[in-house]
Amino acid sequence: MTKKYYAGCDIGSTTGKAVIIDDEGIVASAIIPREIDPEETARLSLSRVIEKVSGLDNISDVAYLVGTGYGRSEISFAQENVSEISCHALGAFFCNPAIKTIVDIGGQDVKGIAVNEDGSVLEFAMNDKCAAGTGRFFEAMSRIFRLELDDFSEISLKSKSPLSVTAQCSVFAETEVISLLAQKNLPADIAAGIQAAVAKRCFTLLKRVGIRPEVTVTGGCAKNRGLLKALEGILKEEITPLSVDPQLMGALGAAVYARRLAASLRV
Amino acid sequence: MRVLLKMNNLQEYLAGLLDDPCNEVVEQAVAYGMIPLGYTCSLIPEPVLSAGRLFPLRLRAPGVSGTETADIYLSSVICSYTRSLLELALDSKYDFLKGWVFAASCDHLRRLYDNLGYLNKPEFSFILDVPHKNNEAAMEWLELELEKLRTALSSHFNIDMSDEVISTSIKENNIMLAELRSIGDMRKEAMPLFTGTEFHRLMMALQAAPRKLLSDIPGRFRDAALKRGGAGKFRARFMIVGGELDDPAYTGVIESMGGRVVADRYCTGSFPGLEPISESGKPLAAIALYILEKNRCPRMMEEFDRRADYIINIAREYSADGIIIQTIKFCDTWGVESSLLVAALRDAGIPVLRLEREYRTGGEGQLRTRVQAFIESMKK
Structure with a gap:
């Protein structure tokens, strides 16, 4: 069975962040300065993180992608978008449930x-x-x-x-x-x-x-x-x-949402 | 009038009426010899301002982009609704009005009354004093105030404002309110046939133009909604609560995130705005009773529990998943009320999002984030 990867992409006002997780945990992450176009920031940050994962060649290889941050609704290739408030909560909870x-x-x-x-x-x-x-x-x-x-x-x-x-x-x-x-x-x-x-x-x-x-x-x-x-x-x-770079917390939460949503589709 | 059979066309027409304080229907009414009177508060009785050739216009400030001139005259803690009205008044946008009728409902609008008096004095200006309590003495006082308003209007505009004329006006007004109420009731359906934004636009248009000339609009709205057969999917049903909210775009932002506004309790909304005035007895007494009993404005003392129960009951009746309380910054009346309301609504098990805003809809990104997070927190 092919390994599945899930991605979260947080398009903030100053940086774009992307995190890829699998069923065990965090696989790779990237932070880049923001471009003028939020979608371009998303594309670049995801490309950067995908480069770090062997077995992934492009965005479409990711099983599920969730966008978050102020530019979340501009990421046309994301399957879902979730507010950064929910993503930061879930990201921090993922790192430490306490x-x-x-x-x-x-x-x-x-x-x-x-x-x-x-x-x-x-x-x-x-x-x-x-x-x-x-x-x-x-x-x-x-x-x-x-x-x-x-x-x-x-x-x-x-x-x-x-x-x-x-x-x-x-x-x-x-x-x-x-x-x-x-x-x-x-x-x-x-x-x-x-x-x-x-x-x-x-x-x-x-x-x-x-x-x-x-x-x-x-x-x-x-x-x-x-x-x-x-x-x-x-x-x-x-x-x-936190055990993970706190700047990545929104993208991490989005990736965890992506994993949950992918699982709910499989049920 | 254009053919308004489809909801999109009807909405476009209604939106056009909200673009300018003096829209095409107002111009038409003035050309017919009707007399436009501006008013700023739900405590002003529309039937009195609709007697004979008079017609009321709920004052809004569409297109206001800044309040630089008004800021010179108003203190920094006056709300942006008041500020925006003064700005447009000083820009001569309300010069088509033949008079202004205020209620001494809050200090902010009283300052507008004062400032207009010496900056751009209206042809006719009246401020209705409304008691803070609901008792026998208050009722007597309010009746006297309404009598003063009747006399002032009658003598200034040379209009018959007898009990018979006002009674007729109440009856005509009640017919329109009943029709709007029955449309509003359609929002109880599991899948409402129209959006909250569309209903908000309908409500506002009927306050921004003489209703007598738009009497067919509610029927057209209902027909168009039935014909369309649905208004799309949504994630959560909301009730909006608060003070002045006259821009349907604000409701639109809330609904763009997956909300469906199914009930509203704000100054220009359907609760309690569409409740009828009694048609029996002396008309001014019936109006006074309506103001004191039905209006449920937070400026009234010792009635918080009654107001909170009213909101909770509507939320349940319309199956609202959550309540959004929106208040304009520096609004004392709703600022205090909303603090208490949040606790009361949560005690009743209703999720609440409290939003403070400026009069002009802006900061849409933040509003979208808040509403989306609210929907997500309800696990919808």
């Missing part, structure tokens, strides 16, 4: 998700039409410091006395941070203040869905260690790390 609460910080929005016992969504909340606290916000902030995102995160961890950054709006926060730098404040303290402000915003979102341990962070910003530290401080509990 996860009950998720903060998904993507490129253009932040979501708080409460997860059911079976990995489905119990409750969710999203930020409103605003880039504050998203990947784009961090990109803008690190640009002011002339740092890469990783370095921005690292310097925030060195702060001994974080400053208060009050502006929530990305544009106003930029102005405030430039003023703080002009006043010769330590970049580390300003960066830590930014992390704390975003953590507080995430905390507010989580309060709306209910905070139940274990808590994890997904999305590209989950790689920002400074933010995780600030969030742990405000939550007063540890963030559970």
